[in-house]
Amino acid sequence: MLDYHIHSNFSFDSKAQPREICKAALSLGIEEIGITDHFSFAPYSPNYRYFDPDVYFRVWTKLQEEFAPNLTIRIGIELDEFANFPMESNELVRNYPWDLVIGSTHDLEGGTLRTYLRKYQNQEQTIRAYYKALTSAIEVGAFDVLAHFDLIKRYITDEGEPLMKMNPFDSQIDSLFCLLIEKEIALEVNTSGLQQACRSPFPSYALLERFYSLGGKLITIGSDAHKPADLSREFDLVLPRLQAIGFPGLVRFHQRKKRIQTW
Ligand SMILES: [Zn+2]
Numbered sequence: 139m140l141d142y143h144i145h146s147n148f149s150f151d152s153k154a155q156p157r158e159i160c161k162a163a164l165s166l167g168i169e170e171i172g173i174t175d176h177f178s179f180a181p182y183s184p185n186y187r188y189f190d191p192d193v194y195f196r197v198w199t200k201l202q203e204e205f206a207p208n209l210t211i212r213i214g215i216e217l218d219e220f221a222n223f224p225m226e227s228n229e230l231v232r233n234y235p236w237d238l239v240i241g242s243t244h245d246l247e248g249g250t251l252r253t254y255l256r257k258y259q260n261q262e263q264t265i266r267a268y269y270k271a272l273t274s275a276i277e278v279g280a281f282d283v284l285a286h287f288d289l290i291k292r293y294i295t296d297e298g299e300p301l302m303k304m305n306p307f308d309s310q311i312d313s314l315f316c317l318l319i320e321k322e323i324a325l326e327v328n329t330s331g332l333q334q335a336c337r338s339p340f341p342s343y344a345l346l347e348r349f350y351s352l353g354g355k356l357i358t359i360g361s362d363a364h365k366p367a368d369l370s371r372e373f374d375l376v377l378p379r380l381q382a383i384g385f386p387g388l389v390r391f392h393q394r395k396k397r398i399q400t401w
Pocket residue numbers: 216242244285286
């Protein structure tokens with residue numbers, strides 16, 4: 139088993155000690171973890187230059203040695219705002235020996251998705267703007283995995299609206315999937331959504347089926363754990379569903395080179 143979306147105390151929103159994460163992974167029977175702490179070049183973001191990549195690599199490289207061969211640790215990053223800071227972001231990607239780079243979108247117009255939704259009071263506009271931001275990120279970003287694809291549903295559901303509201307956006311979603319496939323960017327299956335009000339992974343199973351039917355084969359799985367106890371949470375539930383859809387396996391990364399590990 140592997141878990142490719144994990145936060146430690148190198149992220150502003152986690153207190154998890156790096157060694158505790160490794161110990162938890164071992165006790166849960168996870169063979170490989172991808173550490174993906176938040177980073178952003180947007181000054182308004184809480185992730186703004188939050189950690190020193192030199193220190194990050196020093197700490198995680200030491201743990202790689204300490205926990206080998208029982209646990210493989212891949213050193214990654216969850217990088218925000220590729221579209222607005224493409225030069226800085228792509229330079230950071232080039233300058234360090236990342237195993238995997240996750241591209242994510244948490245903000246619109248310099249505020250959170252929730253703030254945007256509250257400001258405009260328009261769900262359709264918010265959903266469209268969110269997917270437009272994803273498209274811009276994919277067009278310019280040198281990343282390997284796209285994080286929590288339909289994260290926006292978390293806020294739409296919070297507002298008490300049914301998920302079916304997502305359906306009118308099918309053509310925009312199809313274009314996004316085609317772009318991912320063309321650029322060979324893996325689609326992340328983020329299980330943290332199952333703990334949210336939307337009770338569904340990001341992306342939903344329906345969207346994963348659509349991605350597969352369009353020719354998408356590259357997927358990763360991540361718990362988005364911010365606490366050691368949340369590693370690989372809900373994987374038992376989600377992995378069989380991914381297999382049933384037809385995906386050949388999960389993508390593994392080493393120094394940004396990918397290979398599919400079959401089931
Ligand atoms: Zn995220």
